[in-house]
Amino acid sequence: MHQQLRTLSKENAEGVAQHLVMVAALLEAEEFDAAMAHAxxxxxxxxxVPAAREALxxxxxxxxxxxxxxxxxxxVRRISGSDHLLPLMVDSERGLGRLDRALDLAQSPEAKRLPAQDRVELAIVVSGIRRDLGQTDAALVALQIPELKRPKQPRLAYAYADTLLGLGRDEEAREWFQRAADADEDYETDAVERLEELDGIAVTDLLPGEEELAPLPPEERTGDGADRA
Known part of the structure; x- marks a missing residue:
């Protein structure tokens, strides 16, 4: 980004950089209207400047x-020559309901040359498209890339677990949710919660200001078997 901004005057580069920093911060805070204004x-x-167009x-x-x-x-792709946004482009085509065009783009020669982490994101998107099409077996195959066997891939492991669950392979799904949870140091997924669901553990979130009440002693309970005639 710094290199891209060097094409601008110093004053303009500093101003644009500040706007881009604000876009990132506001997106993190999910304040989308304000983020859009800065972008x-x-x-x-x-x-x-590709970074500005990418932010928008x-x-x-x-x-x-x-x-x-x-x-x-x-x-961005045209002015930068970079293909790093291909996974998001494929997912945008998916969001527009153009699933065939999304798959064509995902199978392009440029997609095959993506670096490892971009391939991971693309595989997750393609798997989602296959599930949209009702092709759950193909969705699982789409995730079986070399990175699946490597550590520190929580999102990929999570997608694999979720797809296994969709196929009714619960025990395998649990194993992969556990892998996702173990790798998820930045809490990118809800793998822990999914494991609890599979294990039959119910977690109740209390509303603000509420406190969890201790069980009443037997003599103060009503409606249980001891009070019935």
């Missing part, structure tokens, strides 16, 4: 405006 300002000031595309993607997101991602 649009960055693009007005630096429309030929990312806000659009997070808010479900897949047509706009796809347009921005295509622009």
């Amino acid at each position: 649009e300002t960055a693009v007005r000031r630096a429309g030929r 595309g990312m806000v659009a993607y997070r808010t479900g405006d897949f047509a706009r997101a796809l347009g921005e991602f295509r622009t």
Whole structure:
């Protein structure tokens, strides 16, 4: 990003950088309207800077405006020559309901040249598309990439577990949810909660201000077997 901003004047580069930092922070806080305002300002000031267009595309993607997101991602790809947004482009096509076009893009030569982590994200998206099409077996196969056998892939392991569960393979699903939970140091998934569900553990979230009550002693209980005639 720093290299991209060097094409601007120093004053403009500093201003655009501040807007991009705000976009990232506001997206993290899920304040999408404010994030969009900063992203649009960055693009007005630096429309030929890929990072600015990517930021705008990312806000659009997070808010479900897949047509706009796809347009921005295509622009980034054209002016930067980078294919790193291909997984998001495929998912945007999916969001627009164009599943065949999404699969065609996922099988393009450029997709096959993606680095490892981008391949992981693409595999997760393709698996989701196969499930949308009712092709659950194919969805599982889509996730069987070399990275699946490597540690520190919580999202991939989670997707694999969820797909196994969809196939009724509960014991295997539990094993993969456990792998996801073990690898998920940044809490990217709810693998722990899914494990608890499989194990039949019910967790109740109390409303703010509520306190969990201790069980009443037997002599103060009503409605149980001791009070029945």
